[in-house]
Amino acid sequence: MGNLTFLCVDFQREFTSPSGKCFRRRPSVKFCKETFFPYLSRKKIKIAEIISDYRRPRLCNEVEICIPGTEGFKSEVPENLKKSVWIKAMNSPVWRRKNAGKTLPTTHPYVDDKNFTDWIKKNLPYKNCILFGLTLDRCILATAMELYFRGWKVKILYEAVDTYSGRKKEKDMLVKNVPVLNWAEVIYWKNLKKEL
16 A cells, blocks of 8 residues: 555535535445445545635636535545645646635635645655546546646546546446546556555
């Protein structure tokens, strides 16, 4: 396990809870909560986490979700597993905002490439990264690209991701084709456990 790092993206109640604005039935949520997180906890494996603050203003999208101070903003990652949290303002994690994650007033998102790069160097010390969370066709893909560009070897944990729709057919199509395969490999739980 010494040469792997773990990164969870957008495992927030806005996406995972039936009361969330972006909730869909996604099998990965049950897998993470009932299998993956308990396993990591037993092994004392910490994970880095990226979450979203998607409130207004946003130039490209007026949908307002994952608002700090609301139930939808809260992460489902157990506290005992968290190593560090990065808060993004767009699908790509290089986009941040003023007062990210706070209920204080904010501004339009801006690119914060240097601080993101510094954060991943500190919190993903091994270049082999297991990436998981939500959603495969949006934030997972954007994060995989950003890590790849910086020299990380990314593996997406199949059972711990889903598409926005939650449809298995979409997920299977994506994990077997480009663009996902341009930036990451796919690893299955049975194989990852052998590496831990």
